[in-house]
Amino acid sequence: MEGTVQKRGKSRGEDGVAMAIDFLLANARLVLGVGGAAVLGIATLAVKRLIDRAAHPPGEDEKPDQKSISKTWEELSLTGASPKLLKRGLENSVKKSIPAVIKIEKEDCSASSTAEVPKLEIRRVPLCVTLQEKLLHYYQSHVMLSESDVAQAKQKALDVCMEIQAFLRSKQPEMPLGEMSLGGSLFDGLQVVSADHACLLVPLLIEEKFWYFVPGEETILNTPQFWMVRRTNLEYFGRGSSYWDKFIVGSYLSSNAVNESLHKLVMGSMNWPALGSMLDCTIRQVMGSQELKLEIQQEESQLFIDILPIIRFKETVLTSQPENKGNFENLWCRSFYTDEATKLRDLDASDSGLRLCCLKILKAVCKDQPSLRRLTGGHLVNVILHLSDTESDWSEAALADRFLQVITEVTGYLEQGFLPSYFNSAVNLLSELSAEEIDEIGYTLYCAFSNPDMLLQREV
Known part of the structure; x- marks a missing residue:
């Protein structure tokens, strides 16, 4: 009772x-x-x-x-x-x-x-007979960027990159930094809809005899995606032997400490109004973001630049991405971005395929559809690479079939809650998504399989 x-x-x-x-x-x-x-x-x-x-x-x-x-x-x-x-x-x-x-x-x-529900005003793709025609029209009219827009964005990003590099060399000449470069989808030909994002890579030059890359599986977290950089040989080369010793936290190089130092140097010390006036644009820091991010405004165009510290050691590239690491300040993210983009491009070159075209269409769809925006280019690239291992026909005639097949594959990975990285199957690329986000994406793609036209409609 x-x-x-x-x-x-x-x-x-x-x-x-x-x-x-x-x-x-x-x-x-x-x-x-x-x-x-x-x-x-x-x-x-x-x-x-x-x-x-x-x-x-x-x-x-x-x-x-x-x-x-x-x-x-x-x-x-x-x-x-x-x-x-x-x-x-x-x-x-x-x-x-x-x-x-x-x-x-x-x-x-x-x-x-009898009350009517208000309908969203939707700009529809002009009447086409087949899904194949609709996809190609969508690609030509909306996905592709004009050469002039791409050239203008690249030049503006390059101008800002050169100014930041010159400033750091004059302000901190003892800081061992490699030649900065611009990367990301804008410079790899993978950007869609608008030329509005670039990435400034800042290589940290670390001494091989002082530092050891600890794979994610060997850390206490046992997370293959996140590595650590441990200081070694302290008995022979004491603290201070390496410039980067000042950023050690608990015997490991702290990505957070490096980010904070660069943030103070670049964001806090550079005269952005003067630089913007010289480059005929407006440059602002993006506030409220853990990343080092700049916004460049020129007339009607807008460009965002992420400043990303990286460490290269042989074939391994580690990046500092604070939004992915939670409260662990010593973690570095293992990046396969260059390997993925190169592999996809090589596959297309080997069979004159349209994998890159399919990827760009899907990226634009995810950018246009609010419910799909958490599905990133990184997710889509890996799904297409996995699919390419079993599907050989990526010709233009098969574009619609491959488009629907990628949607099916993504839905399957969402149902499992696990999307393995193509270059490290132990890494789950869906780990950053919440259950609610997975449901929202999965539901939209589930509906889209029977009505793919809905993905090619853009809200205004």
């Missing part, structure tokens, strides 16, 4: 939301009609499953229930709304259900059932 009372007490709070939702469903026909009430019921059950999964995530030894995840996306696709919108709508509806139903009972029920 006592156990029953405790159980009831414990479940009373959980039943509160359920009772409110049941009350809303019981009166849904007054508001939405029979068909609308059925759709709302499907949406409610699907969202409750999403909420339950978010509130009770699987343990370390448990794998996500793939069948349950895909079933949820299937149920949600019947409603025509995304998980995030449905969840928000249900929460608001529950809060307002009781007064709303009382008000409806006093009014003409037929008037409320």
